[in-house]
Amino acid sequence: MTASFVEQQHHDALPTTNHDELARQHFVRSFKEYLVAAVHPGLKTAYEKRAKPNFVAKHQREPENIADVGEVMRDDPHYQAWSSLLRTSQEMMWSCTQLPVERTIHELAASAQEQSQTHGSLRLDPELVIPPYHTGVDIHCQPGGYHTEYIPSDVAQGAIYDRAVYLYAMGQMGGDNADMGDSTVAWLKQEYPAFKPSKILDMGCAVGHSTLPYASGFPEAEVHAIDVAAPMVRHAHARANAKSLDVHFAQQNAESTDYADESFDLVVSHILLHETSSKAIKNIIKECHRVLKPGGWMLHVETPPYEGMSPFDTFLFDWDSENNNEPFWRKSHSLDLDELAKLGGFQRHSPIQVMVPSAFQEAQRTMTFQGGDFGGGGVWFVYGCQK
Amino acid sequence: MSDADTGANAIKLRRKAKGKRPSYFSDPDVDRLLSMIMALTGELSVTRDRLDTLERVAASKGLFSSDDIESFALNQEALDARAQRHETLFREVNRVIASALEDLEAAPSEEYRAVVDLVENDDAV
Numbered sequence: 001m002t003a004s005f006v007e008q009q010h011h012d013a014l015p016t017t018n019h020d021e022l023a024r025q026h027f028v029r030s031f032k033e034y035l036v037a038a039v040h041p042g043l044k045t046a047y048e049k050r051a052k053p054n055f056v057a058k059h060q061r062e063p064e065n066i067a068d069v070g071e072v073m074r075d076d077p078h079y080q081a082w083s084s085l086l087r088t089s090q091e092m093m094w095s096c097t098q099l100p101v102e103r104t105i106h107e108l109a110a111s112a113q114e115q116s117q118t119h120g121s122l123r124l125d126p127e128l129v130i131p132p133y134h135t136g137v138d139i140h141c142q143p144g145g146y147h148t149e150y151i152p153s154d155v156a157q158g159a160i161y162d163r164a165v166y167l168y169a170m171g172q173m174g175g176d177n178a179d180m181g182d183s184t185v186a187w188l189k190q191e192y193p194a195f196k197p198s199k200i201l202d203m204g205c206a207v208g209h210s211t212l213p214y215a216s217g218f219p220e221a222e223v224h225a226i227d228v229a230a231p232m233v234r235h236a237h238a239r240a241n242a243k244s245l246d247v248h249f250a251q252q253n254a255e256s257t258d259y260a261d262e263s264f265d266l267v268v269s270h271i272l273l274h275e276t277s278s279k280a281i282k283n284i285i286k287e288c289h290r291v292l293k294p295g296g297w298m299l300h301v302e303t304p305p306y307e308g309m310s311p312f313d314t315f316l317f318d319w320d321s322e323n324n325n326e327p328f329w330r331k332s333h334s335l336d337l338d339e340l341a342k343l344g345g346f347q348r349h350s351p352i353q354v355m356v357p358s359a360f361q362e363a364q365r366t367m368t369f370q371g372g373d374f375g376g377g378g379v380w381f382v383y384g385c386q387k
Numbered sequence: 388m389s390d391a392d393t394g395a396n397a398i399k400l401r402r403k404a405k406g407k408r409p410s411y412f413s414d415p416d417v418d419r420l421l422s423m424i425m426a427l428t429g430e431l432s433v434t435r436d437r438l439d440t441l442e443r444v445a446a447s448k449g450l451f452s453s454d455d456i457e458s459f460a461l462n463q464e465a466l467d468a469r470a471q472r473h474e475t476l477f478r479e480v481n482r483v484i485a486s487a488l489e490d491l492e493a494a495p496s497e498e499y500r501a502v503v504d505l506v507e508n509d510d511a512v
Contacts (some may be wrong), residue, residue, distance in 0.1 A: 023436035027429045080411040081421075087409065088422045092429060095402065102400045137406030144401045151398060325406045 006362065008166040009175035012115055013238040015108055015159045017100045024096040029167050031089050036170070036366060036373045039082050040316075046078035047312055066330075069315035086372045087323055090141050097164045098143070101156050112155045112238035120223075122237040123250040124230055131253060133277040134228060137325045146206065146229035158235025162207045172375030173209075174360040180270040180301045181213030182359035183380050188266075188299075189217070197221050197265035201291065203254035203284065204228075204272030208236035208247060210301070214268065215245040221266075224259070226252040255283035262293045270301045273383075274332040281332065285344030292387040298346070299384035303369055303377070304355065306333045319371030337383050346385040355379040 008014070017025065051072035055063050063069045073079045101108065116122060130147045138145040142161065150156055165177045173179035188195060198221050202211040205225035215223045225247050227233050233249040240247045252258065254272065267288045273281055288298040306314045321329035341351040358365075358378050366376045410418040446452040461469070478485070490496070 019437060019440060020433050023433040024429060026436070027432040030432075031425070031429070074411075083409075083411045084418045084421050085425065087411075087418075088425050091404075091422070092425065094404070096429075098400050098402070102398065105398050105400075138404035141404040141406070143404045145405070148401065150400065156398075156400065323409055325404060 004362075006171040006175055008163070008171070008177070011239060012242040013112060013155075013159070013235060014162060015100045015104055021096070021100045024099070025163070025167060028089060028093050028096050029170055031085075031092065032167070032372060033170050035082065035086055035089060036370075036376065039078075039085065040366075040370060040372070042078050043073075043082060043316060044312070046076045047073060051076045051079070063311050065311050066315050066318055069311050073315060083319070083323060086319070089372070090324060093164055093167050094142055094160070097160045097167065101159045105151060105154070105156050108155050108159050109151060109153045112234055113153055115238045115241045116234075117241070119241045119244060120237060120247040120249065122233060123248075124233070125251045126230075128228060128251055128253065130228055131255070131276075131280060133275065133280060133328065137327060139275050139325055140320070141325050146227070146232050149231055153234065154231050155235040155238065157229065157231040158207050158233075158239075159231075161232065162209070162235060162239065165207070165209060169375040170373075172360070172363040172365060174362075176212070177209040178213050179358055179360045179375060180380055181210035181268075182217075183356050184268065184270075184299060184301055184382060185213045185217035186359045187354075187356040187382070188297075192297075195265075195297070197296075199264045200224065200266045200268070201226070201257075201259065201264045203267065203269040203288075204275070205236060205249070205270075206232050208240055208249070210268075210270035211236070211247055212240060212243060212245050214266075215240070215247050222248070224248045224250065224264075226250050226254060226257060228253050255280050255287060257287060257291065259291045261290055264291050265293055265296045267292055267296070267298045268301070269299075271303070273300050273302055274326065274329050276332075277328055278331065281328075281335070281340065282343060285340055285346070289345035289387060294387055296387050297384060298387070299382055301356075302381050302383060303333070304381035305335070305337070305353075309369075313369070316370045323371070341385045346387060349386040351383065351385040354382050356382045 047069070051069075052063060054075075055068060055072045059068075063072070134145055134147060142157070142164070144157055146157055146161070148157055162177075165173070169177065169179075174182070197218055200214050200218065200221050200223045202208075202214065202223070202225040205211045205227050206229075208225055211223065211225040214221065223246070225233075225236065226249070227236070228251065230251050233251050237247070237249045240249070250258075254269070255276075269284075273284070276284065285298070292298060303317075306317070309317065318330055318333075320326040337353060338351050356379060358375070358380065363375070363378075365378045366373055367378050369377045412418055412421075442451075442453045442456065
């Protein structure tokens with residue numbers, strides 16, 4: 001992993017860091033890279049030479065699923081060390097991104113308001129109920145989750161997330177963390193050159209890092225983006241302004257929005273579905289169908305389903321579900337997506353499930369899907385359907 | 388650089404994610420210890436980066452360069468001072484091990500509870 005160090009692209013809504021705060025963040029990024037490059041590969045060795053023979057000796061058969069692999073890997077010293085270090089790296093990532101935000105929280109809120117005057121718009125809904133799949137545990141271990149607010153007009157959770165996404169992906173999503181959106185826009189333009197959306201909705205937009213590629217990629221389109229968390233959309237709006245892009249942000253739940261029937265040509269989401277629930281995911285697909293114009297597209301960018309992966313690869317890819325507060329990760333990667341689309345009302349066309357190549361080609365990647373290596377696959381899984 | 392939001396009204400963010408922290412080793416204390424070691428390693432890295440910055444700033448201002456540091460020859464006084472500092476460092480870091488040995492070598496000390504009894508009850512008539 002000796003690709004040249006791509007720092008996050010500066011924008012005016014990012015928190016300022018002092019010398020040591022920045023050094024702490026760079027350490028976490030290097031720590032994560034070290035785990036991917038130097039500790040993770042040993043898991044395969046530990047499995048083949050130690051854990052699997054233990055399983056075969058005990059059961060007189062090969063491990064067949066996650067539970068089988070887990071039964072022996074959980075006792076393996078290398079797996080224990082890797083897991084403990086990976087969990088620690090995740091906690092350090094949040095900690096080192098929290099510190100500068102905690103120090104400047106009032107100033108960040110004030111400057112976000114100041115910066116949000118010229119481009120797009122922002123609608124908040126203080127009455128919105130934060131869904132239980134966000135309040136049960138803090139998803140991917142961000143203390144306070146997406147939604148916690150500490151002061152009026154707070155952007156803290158968004159400002160933390162903006163920086164943490166960069167560290168989490170170790171720069172593998174480019175300087176703007178925009179790779180999921182960039183890749184999907186590039187794929188859409190290549191596969192459907194005649195498709196010119198005039199109105200686009202991004203669901204579960206967080207800080208809008210995947211939304212902005214649609215605004216710049218389809219400059220003639222009106223782009224909307226929603227998230228349940230006020231600090232996310234506030235920061236997203238300031239961030240879009242800092243980049244001089246027009247996006248209309250709103251605090252809304254993707255399960256039930258206030259947009260009119262048949263009002264969008266394109267509805268997208270990026271790593272949203274695995275952070276919901278069995279009930280919510282059905283509601284979201286239905287809502288996509290409702291707000292789409294006939295002929296419009298729904299596209300959900302995710303990491304790929306487990307189907308077809310070896311038991312060992314599935315076990316490692318599944319790490320987040322029990323070790324990184326991603327309670328819906330496992331089930332969401334094992335759903336019948338064709339059936340899900342049909343249930344949601346997409347009956348005229350067959351759903352698509354494609355691997356879209358990453359638009360950010362400068363990164364040196366492992367080209368595998370594994371816990372702790374987000375963006376390392378070099379491709380994004382896109383699930384969608386035309387209405 | 389902005390002023391710190393410090394003082395009585397400073398906002399403290401939640402530092403622990405809601406949800407049980409998993410442990411991986413047979414003794415959860417090993418997980419905790421590893422986490423502390425990585426935090427210390429992080430702080431060591433931060434200090435090392437600060438030194439690196441110091442050297443680069445010094446070089447850019449024409450004060451001294453990294454080469455000056457690499458080619459710096461230790462004289463006898465410096466060698467002795469450093470050896471002394473290393474000894475102190477080892478003694479401090481390994482204090483708990485040395486203390487245990489000291490206890491072993493000394494005359495058997497009274498049970499802690501017995502001393503508590505003594506100081507609490509030495510006014511009994």
